[in-house]
Amino acid sequence: MGRWCVMNRVWAWYRRHYLLVNVSILFLLIDLALGIVDPLHRVKTPLDDALAEIDKRPAGTRSAVLLVGNSAVQVGVDAKDMETQLERAGLSVAVYNVGLASTSLRDIPHEIAAVEKRGVKVAAVVVGMNLFAGDVRFEPLMYPWADRSSPYVFFYRTLWRRRIARNVVKAWHRVTKTPEKTDDAGSQDFRETVFLARFQNTTPSDLAFSELGGILKSLASNGIATHVVLLPQNPKGTAQLAQYAELMRALRAEMPKDLLDVADSFSPDEFRDVGHLNEHGRAHLTDALARWLTLRMQAK
Amino acid sequence: MTTTTNRELLRIAVHSLFYLAMIIAIMMMWEDGGVFVYENF
Numbered sequence: 588m589g590r591w592c593v594m595n596r597v598w599a600w601y602r603r604h605y606l607l608v609n610v611s612i613l614f615l616l617i618d619l620a621l622g623i624v625d626p627l628h629r630v631k632t633p634l635d636d637a638l639a640e641i642d643k644r645p646a647g648t649r650s651a652v653l654l655v656g657n658s659a660v661q662v663g664v665d666a667k668d669m670e671t672q673l674e675r676a677g678l679s680v681a682v683y684n685v686g687l688a689s690t691s692l693r694d695i696p697h698e699i700a701a702v703e704k705r706g707v708k709v710a711a712v713v714v715g716m717n718l719f720a721g722d723v724r725f726e727p728l729m730y731p732w733a734d735r736s737s738p739y740v741f742f743y744r745t746l747w748r749r750r751i752a753r754n755v756v757k758a759w760h761r762v763t764k765t766p767e768k769t770d771d772a773g774s775q776d777f778r779e780t781v782f783l784a785r786f787q788n789t790t791p792s793d794l795a796f797s798e799l800g801g802i803l804k805s806l807a808s809n810g811i812a813t814h815v816v817l818l819p820q821n822p823k824g825t826a827q828l829a830q831y832a833e834l835m836r837a838l839r840a841e842m843p844k845d846l847l848d849v850a851d852s853f854s855p856d857e858f859r860d861v862g863h864l865n866e867h868g869r870a871h872l873t874d875a876l877a878r879w880l881t882l883r884m885q886a887k
Numbered sequence: 888m889t890t891t892t893n894r895e896l897l898r899i900a901v902h903s904l905f906y907l908a909m910i911i912a913i914m915m916m917w918e919d920g921g922v923f924v925y926e927n928f
Contacts, residue, residue, distance in 0.1 A: 598891070602899075609903035614910065741914040748915065 614738075621739040627746050632729050633661055633687045634701060640666070641705055646681035650708045652880070653685050655698045656715030659818045660686025663715070663864040665873045672877035678884055680710065689727040692720050692799055697732040699806070711812035713880065714799070716842065717820055717850070717862055718786060718834055721794035778860030779824045786828055791837030799841055814883060815846040816876060819853035819868065824861030847879045 601608060644667065652673075654664050666684035673680055685698045695714060703709055726733065728746045735742045760767045803813045817839070825831045835850065842848075849872065857868030864872060 602895075605899045606902060606906055609899065610906050610910065613903060613907050617907070617911075738914065740911050741917065744915045744917055745919050 618738045618740070622735075627743050627750070628729065628731060630729075630750075633658075634685075634698075634730055637661075637683065637685045637687065638701065638705065641683050641702065641707060644670075644681065644683075646707050649679050649681045650710035651681040651683055651702070652711045652713065653683050653699060653702055653709055654713045654715065655695050656686045656818070657690045657717070657720050658686065658688035659717050659719065659862045659864075660684065660715035661688055662686075662859075663818060663869055663872050664876060665869055668870075668873050669877045669880075672874070673881060673884075676881040676885070678881065680884075681707070683707070686715060687727070687730065689725070690720075690730070691723045691725075691727075692716070692795065692802060693723050694727065694730065694732070695802055696805070697730065699811070709811055711814065711884070712806060713814045713816060713876065714803070715816050715818045716796075716799070716838065717818045718794070718838065719862060721796040721799075721838060722785065722789075723795045723798075724793065778863075779821075779827070782824050782861040783827055786830075786834065789830070789834065791834055794834065794837065796838050796841035800843075803843065812884075812887070813843075814880060815843055816879075817842065817846055817848040817850040818862070819849050819857070819864065819872065820851070821853075821855055821858040821861045822851065823855040823858075825851075847876065849875060 654660050654666060654669075661684060664684055664686070666682045670680070670682035673682065683702065685702055687694065687698060690698070692714075695712075699709060699712060728743055740747065757767065799815075803815070806813050828834075839848070853864070853868055853871065857864055857871060859865045
């Protein structure tokens, strides 16, 4: 009799407050499940491509030179071609491009760690820098090292929205049988706008170039040689940015003195947009970088 | 407990899922300070 009485009271309480109980428990369960299943990271990222390339061209007994940085490195340097050029100069090293779209200089140690985890012996890194690399206001969320500090849905809200929007657009094009606009065609204007929107209200203090010194120092203390290159940016885009010179001055001030500075020495027809080179620019930068690196590595 | 009907259980389930969906939707639409995510190049 007494137990029934208690059960009835509990049930009565639950009937009044079922939302409070159910919603919080369901929310916790869903968050736990999402954290374990991690659906957003089941999509291939540039990191997966970079690691697949390492598996395709294993270093074997050679040590490796890594090209690290953001998408400007990812699309701007041909690692395989560079490896061939270094080989021809008598330097037997594997060269891998681990430049990852949307990362900043804070992601560089993670990029290197991801490769070392594969058992590759890293002897040197070539750090590609541009304005985007110093911009730590925007965190890339698609890489596994994004440090989640709030519920899954909330933390990855931008990524969710982007994925949903993209899939809706894709579905729309599939239903209406119209071709999707690709990234390459006609998007230069858009990306120039993106560059301006990102930097026109930016002052040097918004950018974290001063952190590069610490990163280079910690790499050096781990026995990894560091080479810094200031990547080319499209003069057609940078000319539209009023404080470009000021931002670049701040960037150069924090760079080591022995860097390769090709920031302003490429012509507009070598670019896809402001920061990304096309095929011609890629070949140009790869050659310049390989020559410079050969001299530096032979001098050692 | 004898007063609980299937109808009431259904109501509890539907309400819970509805409010949960609302909370998740609000979280997803929350202002993010203009975070810009490049994904593919």
